[in-house]
Amino acid sequence: MNQESQNLNPGMPQLNASAPDFEARTTHGVRKLSDYKGKWLVLFSHPADFTPVCTTEFMAFAKAYPAFQKLNCELLGLSIDSYYSHVAWVRNIKEKFGVEIPFPIIEDLSMNVARSYGMIHPGAADTSAVRATFVIDDKGILRAMVYYPMTNGRSIPEFVRLVTALQTSDKNAVATPEGWQPGEKVIVPPPGTAEAAEKRIHDGYECTDWYFCKKDL
Secondary structure, three states: OOOHHHHHOOOOOOOOEEEOOOOHHHHOOOEEEEHHHOOOEEEEEEEEOOOOHHHHHHHHHHHHHHHHHOOOEEEEEOOOHHHHHHHHHHHHHHHOOOOOOOEEEOOOOOOHHHHHHHOEOOOOOOOOEEEEEEEEEEOOEEEEEEOOOOOOOHHHHHHHHHHHHHHHHHHHHHEEOOOOOOOOOOOOOOOOOOOHHHHHHHOOEEEEEOOEEEEEO
């Protein structure tokens, strides 16, 4: 990695560690990470305002906003664009597509927030944030991060599902299998000892083997 790349992306945030703090101007006024204490937060970046793929993503996030709110989860967008560009774009989406964007968008001309979250990937674009999505829990801990290429939009229902799965795991001390949806069986964590593995078979779980057991919640 050359010096320019290091300056743009000095380090990646870490899962299960405190999310990088920020204070930034947004379309809804100044926002800080601490403003979201007690709530979950999906922080997501997009390459630029007034671009087609980003427009589809923002409309999908807007339509899914009530589902996120039911999960005690807020949305916060970001791009390396000005506040004025964000406002004009939001107004354009409402005028041309009939969709109102109900959540704030960070102005990050300084790229301070984008750098701290590792949103700048020089191999993809030198001055744009890639499609990065970060799930931060109600204690300010970074729980998940997902990156998409510039050319392809995210599936917003997957982030609703992911927040739901994380909250389910926290509440019930379980894991969730591939594609899990609420109401489906969850995975019981593998036993830590041979004795526990032997006991597991008789605990009433749906076991394929000692390490692979499911149960209903």
